[in-house]
Amino acid sequence: MLAPLRERASAVVNDAAGLATQAHPATKLALRELLRSMNSYYSNRIEGQSTTPRNIQAALHQEFSDRPEIAQLQRIAVAHIEAEKVVSRQADSTSALSADFAKMAHGALYRHLAPADRMTSDGLVVEPSALREINVTVGRHNPPAWQSLPRFMDAFTQHYDRQRPADLQIIAIACAHHRLAWMHPFADGNGRAARLQTHAAMLPVxxxxxxxxxxxxRGVQDYYGYLAAADAPRQGDLDGRGNLTERGLVQWVDYFLRVCEDQVSYMAQMLMLDSMKAKINAVVQIESAHGRLRPEAALPLYHLFAAGPVTRGEFIQMTGLGERTGRSLLAAALKSGLAASDSPRGPVRFAFPLDALPVLLPSLYGGVDDVG
Structure with a gap:
């Protein structure tokens, strides 16, 4: 039963390693920054509390809506982004598959929220990293009694916090995600904490x-459905040896691997050099049609994506234009967000502006219009 899962997990590891070679390190850094916002958008969307990518971008610049309910969603989104930064740094120096890491992930999220934004629908203020001290029911699932949580959390660490080959580690991450959700150790924020932990644990891949x-x-019903199916009691003597169904857990791992396979394939297609060259040309043509960017910007922008940052003089030289016109084009490229720089005279690098995502990374946020 495990061999086919290991084979697929190994393929995910290999495909992901190939993906990591498809763009310059500076471009990959820009992509990681973009995906932090995307992760926030999607993790909160799973909880039914998402705001738009444009609202998230505004919040990152401290621009919040006048509407309290939207402003709160913006604050939650920013808190998730900041929490992901924390767990990503921590994952560099410690194992992400421990109960302490899960508590840290929960705390990293909730410490970025004021008490009013940590309040549940029944008026309970959620404390960062604190195990719940009430019994709860989640749908048809009754998680362990709160008094037993320390024992379950210790067992979680003992089982998952160990070294494994990369293929087995992906399977362990999938199982740990389910186990944490099954324990439901926090009064609220369990799903977000589990996804932050899973993100951190998956970073080596x-x-x-x-x-x-x-x-x-992209399939919330499947996500919750497979988690719930793995919560079921053991179905007879041939269904594993624990209290819960092994068959359901295998189905959850199969689903998790399908998600991995789909997401690696998606991003590999997005970052292919030939297709990215065509997409950059298309974006420049759109900007040019609106009088915001000259067609000569396409070549240096593609160079930034494929080969990395260049000096401003090199960018201007690649346009083939005169000094004055080239400087104007560079200024327009920076204004468009397709190029970025850390200082007024510093090197320029490729960037992924929100308005260009429907062309550069189609369906990153679902539908073409979903960035709004």
Whole structure:
């Protein structure tokens, strides 16, 4: 039963390693920053609390809606982005598959929220990293009694916090995601904490260039359905040896691997050099048709994507234009967001502006118009 899963997990590892070679490190860094916002969007969407990518971008610039309900969703989105930064840094120095890491992930999220934004629908203020001290029912699932949570969390660490080959580690990450959701250790925020932990644990494979969150959110009913199916009691003597169904857990792992396969394939297609060259040309043509960018911007922008940052003089030289016209074009490219720089005279690098995503990374946010 495990061999086919290991074979597929190994293929995911290999495909992901190939993906990591498809763009310059500076371009990959820009993509990782973009995917942090995407992860926030999708993880909160799974919880029915998402705002638009444009609202998230505004919130990152401290621009919040006048409507309290939208502003709250913006704050939650920013908190998720900041929490992902924390768990990603921590994953560099410690194992992500421990109960302490799950508690840290929960705390990283909720410490970025004021008490009013941590309040549940029944008036309970959720404390960062604190295990719940009430019994709960989640749909048809009754998680362990709160008094037993320390024992379950210790067992979680003992079982999952160990070294494994990369293929077995992906399977362990899938199982740990279910187990944490099954325990439901926090009063609220369990799904978000589990997805933050899973993101961190998957970083050695994803390198931050693709995300299971996007796959989970593109089929929320499947996500919750497979989790719930793995919650079922053991179905007879041939269904594993624990209290829960092994068959249901295998189905969940199969689903998790399908999500991984789909997301690696999606991003590999998006970052193919030939297709990206055509997409950059298309974006430049659209900008040119509106009088915002000259067609000569296409070549240097593609160079930034494929070969990395260049000096401003090199960018201007690649346009084939005169000094004055080339400087104007560079200024327009920076204004469009397709190029970025850390200082007024510093090198320029490729960027992924929100308005260009429907062309550069189609369906990253679902539908073409879903960035709004």
């Amino acid at each position: 994803t390198r931050g260039l693709w995300s299971v969150n996007r796959g989970f959110a």
